Amino acid sequence: MNELISYTKDGELGIITVNNPPVNALSPGVPEGIGLALEEITKDDEVKAGILIGGGRTFIAGADIKEFGKVTSGQKRDGINFLDLLVAIEDCPKPMIAAIHGTAFGGGLEVAMAFHYRVAVASAQVGQPECKLGIIPGAAGTQRLPRLAGVALATQMCADGNPINAKAALEAGIVDQIVEGDLLEGAKAFARSMIDNPIVKTRDKNDKLGDEATNAPIFAAARAAAKKAARGMMAPQAAIDAVEAATKLEFFAGCARERELFQECLFSDQSKAMIHAFFGEREVAKIPDIPKDTPLIPIAKAAVIGAGTMGGGITMNFVNVGIPVLLKETTQEALDRGLATIAKNYSNSVKKGRFSQEVMDKRMALITPTLGYDGFEEADIVVEAVFENMALKKETFAALDQICKPGAILASNTSTLDIDEIASATSRPESVVGTHFFSPANVMRLLEIVRGQATSKSVLATAMDLAKKIKKVGVLVGNCYGFVGNRMIHQYGREAQFLVEEGAQPQDVDGALYEFGLAMGPLAMGDLAGLDVGWRIRKEHAHLEKPGVRKALIADELAERGRYGQKTGKGWYIYDENRKPSPDPEVTALIEELTANAGIQRREISKEEIIERTIYALVNEGAKILEEGIALRAVDIDIIYLMGYGFPAWRGGPMWYASTVGLQKVYDRVCEFHAQHGELWTPAPLLKRLAEEGKTFEDFDKEKVKAARG
Ligand code: 3HC
Numbered sequence: 118m119n120e121l122i123s124y125t126k127d128g129e130l131g132i133i134t135v136n137n138p139p140v141n142a143l144s145p146g147v148p149e150g151i152g153l154a155l156e157e158i159t160k161d162d163e164v165k166a167g168i169l170i171g172g173g174r175t176f177i178a179g180a181d182i183k184e185f186g187k188v189t190s191g192q193k194r195d196g197i198n199f200l201d202l203l204v205a206i207e208d209c210p211k212p213m214i215a216a217i218h219g220t221a222f223g224g225g226l227e228v229a230m231a232f233h234y235r236v237a238v239a240s241a242q243v244g245q246p247e248c249k250l251g252i253i254p255g256a257a258g259t260q261r262l263p264r265l266a267g268v269a270l271a272t273q274m275c276a277d278g279n280p281i282n283a284k285a286a287l288e289a290g291i292v293d294q295i296v297e298g299d300l301l302e303g304a305k306a307f308a309r310s311m312i313d314n315p316i317v318k319t320r321d322k323n324d325k326l327g328d329e330a331t332n333a334p335i336f337a338a339a340r341a342a343a344k345k346a347a348r349g350m351m352a353p354q355a356a357i358d359a360v361e362a363a364t365k366l367e368f369f370a371g372c373a374r375e376r377e378l379f380q381e382c383l384f385s386d387q388s389k390a391m392i393h394a395f396f397g398e399r400e401v402a403k404i405p406d407i408p409k410d411t412p413l414i415p416i417a418k419a420a421v422i423g424a425g426t427m428g429g430g431i432t433m434n435f436v437n438v439g440i441p442v443l444l445k446e447t448t449q450e451a452l453d454r455g456l457a458t459i460a461k462n463y464s465n466s467v468k469k470g471r472f473s474q475e476v477m478d479k480r481m482a483l484i485t486p487t488l489g490y491d492g493f494e495e496a497d498i499v500v501e502a503v504f505e506n507m508a509l510k511k512e513t514f515a516a517l518d519q520i521c522k523p524g525a526i527l528a529s530n531t532s533t534l535d536i537d538e539i540a541s542a543t544s545r546p547e548s549v550v551g552t553h554f555f556s557p558a559n560v561m562r563l564l565e566i567v568r569g570q571a572t573s574k575s576v577l578a579t580a581m582d583l584a585k586k587i588k589k590v591g592v593l594v595g596n597c598y599g600f601v602g603n604r605m606i607h608q609y610g611r612e613a614q615f616l617v618e619e620g621a622q623p624q625d626v627d628g629a630l631y632e633f634g635l636a637m638g639p640l641a642m643g644d645l646a647g648l649d650v651g652w653r654i655r656k657e658h659a660h661l662e663k664p665g666v667r668k669a670l671i672a673d674e675l676a677e678r679g680r681y682g683q684k685t686g687k688g689w690y691i692y693d694e695n696r697k698p699s700p701d702p703e704v705t706a707l708i709e710e711l712t713a714n715a716g717i718q719r720r721e722i723s724k725e726e727i728i729e730r731t732i733y734a735l736v737n738e739g740a741k742i743l744e745e746g747i748a749l750r751a752v753d754i755d756i757i758y759l760m761g762y763g764f765p766a767w768r769g770g771p772m773w774y775a776s777t778v779g780l781q782k783v784y785d786r787v788c789e790f791h792a793q794h795g796e797l798w799t800p801a802p803l804l805k806r807l808a809e810e811g812k813t814f815e816d817f818d819k820e821k822v823k824a825a826r827g
């Protein structure tokens with residue numbers, strides 16, 4: 118038909134194969150090719166039934182997401198004819214069968230649902246993940262899915278975007294048969310058995326559409342759930358509206374309503390931000406000087422040192438994917454405590470039905486607790502997660518250097534310390550790397566991989582690959598205090614405190630940022646992480662403070678008074694037995710006392726100022742980090758903030774957000790803050806340059822990619 122679609126015949130069957138690797142997206146040419154093959158099937162009297170199958174690793178995984186940017190920027194008209202193609206498939210007088218393996222996602226599932234029947238291998242998944250891109254199904258997915266699966270499941274699938282497996286799809290009526298063995302052969306047998314059957318179009322199946330009385334509570338519950346789970350996001354609500362339209366309007370009117378909602382979402386800033394995040398998550402895996410064919414170090418056995426907050430979570434990541442771990446502590450008591458925490462985490466998951474007791478037992482059995490270094494000589498990777506103390510880290514790495522086999526990866530989970538100094542304690546700095554997990558390490562998807570001066574390419578490539586294996590997103594960062602994420606958060610947290618000193622209450626600052634979309638405000642986050650942590654770090658680094666530079670007054674005083682946050686029941690807030698925070702008059706009094714002593718005139722502070730002071734502090738530092746090459750691209754910073762710091766996906770990350778505000782506007786405000794607050798707000802030269810050139814951080818990334826390609 119064309120280079121993306123092939124058409125073959127097998128007796129009375131016409132077989133359409135999509136060949137658009139890697140995921141058979143509906144790129145230009147794919148719908149056209151399917152249309153041509155459909156004509157062939159329709160007009161060829163010898164052909165009695167048609168099959169559509171994906172070549173390679175998957176069925177169609179959806180629309181080509183790259184095309185959306187062309188539509189919204191006006192470079193391309195939206196291919197509305199796609200809806201007509203699906204209707205034409207449905208109108209074909211011969212049975213049409215979609216044969217599914219891999220993922221039938223988005224437009225892929227929409228295509229499959231226009232077919233008269235769907236068969237799938239057991240490992241296949243189907244889903245409408247559009248809302249994860251800030252859009253909704255745009256090719257009648259919200260209209261056909263409830264007709265096959267019923268209103269409740271269709272609403273859920275379109276609103277949360279999560280896929281279901283073939284077995285669940287079979288039970289729901291989305292799939293008609295599960296094929297054991299070869300998919301094409303199974304699909305052929307199925308097609309032959311359907312040749313004489315009457316054809317039923319999905320769009321005519323109205324019996325699962327329910328009525329007002331049964332549907333209203335389903336939609337109300339879905340709207341409430343989406344409001345909570347996808348706070349601030351318009352797409353899930355729009356998807357629910359579109360499914361509701363399927364229950365109230367006839368099919369084509371429902372499609373028209375879906376179309377309107379789809380367009381609203383597609384042209385929103387939210388979808389642009391989320392599409393940026395989708396590609397960003399994949400872009401961060403590409404490191405210009407580390408080619409794809411860099412040899413990887415096989416990782417069959419791991420060791421973790423320290424079974425505290427982080428070591429326990431890191432251990433879980435390994436055993437979850439079947440990698441055995443030697444877990445070392447200094448005392449039996451600490452070891453027992455660490456293991457008990459891991460076991461408690463797993464049994465919570467078993468209780469919630471996430472996996473069986475048997476799975477938990479297998480995972481626990483992969484952990485070998487130890488108080489010594491026996492067995493470390495077999496480890497392919499060791500992750501150190503002892504206290505944040507340079508002398509201890511160096512002592513630990515010197516010991517590892519003596520014991521570990523040549524080529525083993527020696528990784529540190531340090532959150533701030535110099536990887537090169539740690540590596541200097543070994544005779545093999547090329548094997549030393551930072552693997553900075555985020556707390557809770559078994560949950561958070563971010564992994565900052567810190568490149569030391571001597572870290573070898575194989576070690577880095579293996580760390581990136583391992584991140585993917587343990588279901589994390591690895592982002593390569595350079596070696597500096599706090600690396601990318603924590604170096605930036607430091608500026609943000611500082612401004613949050615200054616705002617409190619200047620007149621805002623803690624709940625004003627946290628409230629404004631929560632409303633902005635962050636999972637949690639910075640002061641509440643401090644209480645969660647423990648105010649003692651930053652306090653200790655600041656004490657350790659007190660000698661580096663510059664005289665005359667403004668210092669935050671309150672957090673250290675809270676820590677001095679034993680107000681460490683949630684763990685002591687008091688911090689910026691006071692907590693009840695359910696950890697619910699309330700403003701504490703003692704804190705209000707303390708703020709007033711300390712600021713009066715420091716001669717700070719308290720004033721009214723607007724929500725707008727709270728957002729600008731905190732978020733632009735992130736952006737200005739991010740721009741410095743980019744210039745120094747600590748982050749490879751602006752999108753890397755965005756992914757770090759989306760995956761590790763609860764930044765709202767629909768804002769695309771701090772750097773993307775700044776570009777949507779306009780870098781000139783951001784730069785102007787940074788200059789004003791510089792004039793008002795001094796040195797800490799020195800504008801990043803890169804921010805200045807991009808603002809003056811009328812560019813965005815995306816333009817900067819493109820320049821970098823171009824330069825890397827030479
Ligand atoms: N469009 C364009 N490119 C896509 C794509 C898509 N729909 N899906 C994946 N890709 C690209 C990725 O960017 C990546 O490119 P790269 O190698 O250059 O970085 C490559 O394909 C491989 O992707 P992954 O690394 O993600 O491969 P995995 O095997 O890990 O995952 C997948 C495969 C589960 C299909 C995953 O890629 C995915 O979830 N893709 C998005 C699916 C989706 O959202 N579909 C709906 C699209 S919107 C739509 O259909 C609208 C419709 O209603 C009109």
Ligand code: NAI
Pocket residue numbers: 422423424425426427428445446447448451501502503504505506509513530531532533553554555556646
């Ligand atoms: P923690 O205090 O909870 O655990 C540290 C553990 O290391 C303790 O159980 C201690 O007994 C053990 N330990 C100390 N010396 C040891 C040795 N020589 N051999 C074996 N075990 C030893 O500390 P946490 O929070 O887990 O931090 C560990 C590292 O992770 C630090 O470098 C920290 O900066 C970093 N980190 C912490 C994060 C957090 O949110 N807690 C986030 C990211 C990184």
